[in-house]
Amino acid sequence: MKDTDRILLAHGGGGEMTARLVEEVILKGLGDACVGSLDDSVVLELAAAPGSGAKGRTAPTKATAQRIAFTTDSFVVKPLFFPGGDVGRLAVCGTVNDLSMRGARPIALSLAFIIEEGLEVSVLRRVVESVAEAAHEAGVTIATGDTKVVERGSADGLFVNTAGVGIVPDGVEVSLGNARPGDEVIISGPIGNHAIAVLAQREGLAFETVVKSDAAPLNRQAGALVARLGANLHVMNDPTRSGLAMSLNTISCASNVAVEIDETAVPVDSAVAFAAEMLGLDVFTLANEGKLVAFVAEGTAKEAVSVLAAQGAHPAVIGRAKEGRGVSLVTTGGGRRILEAPYGEEAPRIC
């Protein structure tokens, strides 16, 4: 990107343009100040705490090293409230889920508000109560926070940032780069609901059935998979911005595998399918806020499905990983199409 280029809305879509901005401007600018990976959260290995210099202490032994996961997300969804959720619920679920997708047990979140002058206190109160409710649901605490106010016209109502810390159990190695040829691919439920819920609310569209956001914490589902599948659980990811299409392409790329998805096997609620068709949107690119895609060792998909179902999810086996690169859809007609990573932004400010 050139210095004189300007940031476009599409740079925030979570697709290829976001990836390019992050790669060419942010990661390049940070250089060796950055230790991050492609994953939405990073796993940090803590050496055992050294004593204060005044006390001295022996060197840490390997046995006491602990791993924590750490992540952040800002939420700029518009409107702030929509069927099935609001910016507060989203902010808790998004961060809990990013931690959970690394196999981590979330322990604490931060909560930072940027408020536009003039916001009604009742709005902030509703959002805070929703944060509390989602935090209870996930069993996580809000441990620290920050509040800033900017002049009228300098922000759009309310932006929320959450960061989170979780503990990665010993022996758990779940990351975007761990998929292997032969892996089976599972989705934990129907896709596209969150994006349609927000878009319909924003545009004032009324469909026969009100589509609700699926915003929900995934830590119990993820924790159950980790506990039951152990090393057979290779990858977990929550297909948020830019949807399942981005998720699968990111995994394909990070793991150096091809992914083949059976389109007929991917669950989509009929109201979501109808709305997406009306709006000219591909459900595979639509954001979800309470779904996970998992890659599990060959032969363990059935077990994974039963674990997720026991947690109240409606999972489906949707495909498998193979040697090669890229993501393809075996379409309902028996044809095949490439499922590319979305380029820009079809639905801005969805989260």
Add this chain to the structure above:
Amino acid sequence: MKDTDRILLAHGGGGEMTARLVEEVILKGLGDACVGSLDDSVVLELAAAPGSGAKGRTAPTKATAQRIAFTTDSFVVKPLFFPGGDVGRLAVCGTVNDLSMRGARPIALSLAFIIEEGLEVSVLRRVVESVAEAAHEAGVTIATGDTKVVERGSADGLFVNTAGVGIVPDGVEVSLGNARPGDEVIISGPIGNHAIAVLAQREGLAFETVVKSDAAPLNRQAGALVARLGANLHVMNDPTRSGLAMSLNTISCASNVAVEIDETAVPVDSAVAFAAEMLGLDVFTLANEGKLVAFVAEGTAKEAVSVLAAQGAHPAVIGRAKEGRGVSLVTTGGGRRILEAPYGEEAPRIC
């Protein structure tokens, strides 16, 4: 606060009005979903990582429990660049400092951008490079991040959020509530520079001497104090929004002590004093971004001063804690005035 009240700029000033908003709306709304304290960062005790259920593992022993500090801040400073720093440097220093004030060794930061559509890529690049430079200076890494874009007019150029994780060495107990009667109070250098630098830049004021922001990571100074003073180091705090007045009142309140400050002992650069007078601002309420105030056990102030001076600071002993409550200034004329916590906001969007 009533539901029909609206948020004012003053609610973001870091003074009494911010405290009230946080108390009555945010903490009250969160209820038991929140475990935070008055401190800018929270200390979490990690039980040793349990193994995944598939593997089993014995219960953690007390010896392996580790403490981490966790904090967050959003930065909405206006303008983005000012003498001595910019929003990127501020975002790194602010979070490093919040961790350091708990005696923690910062290990990783997150970096989240909310960008207004239309921002020049060159601006983002400069900010990112400044983040990298400050991270190097502090010896901390950027470990995870997020990028959102909102439409033109929905944000003011660029907002930055950082969260941070640090390790609290064994035996270190530094917090706002640990001051004791008899403690000596130290400031690590002259106050007010950051606020004046930003205000002068924003208002286009030219003083004879350009005042530079003091934005700087404090982890080395804080680490040196922790190492040398051990349990004699009771409190550290960085007087940011609402300045030393807020800092001292918060400590007085949390520790249930009175604080008496010798006004003549508090270092203020002459250019800052002049500018503050011109602008009608009290230097005690002006934000600093690279200063720490410490409460140390009686008789250890000299040692603390020499530790800070060895780190390149220009510290001064400015007062002491006594039995009682509240903060008072012994003024240059030998009189005494109460130094109250600022109520609203004299200088909005200073960080």
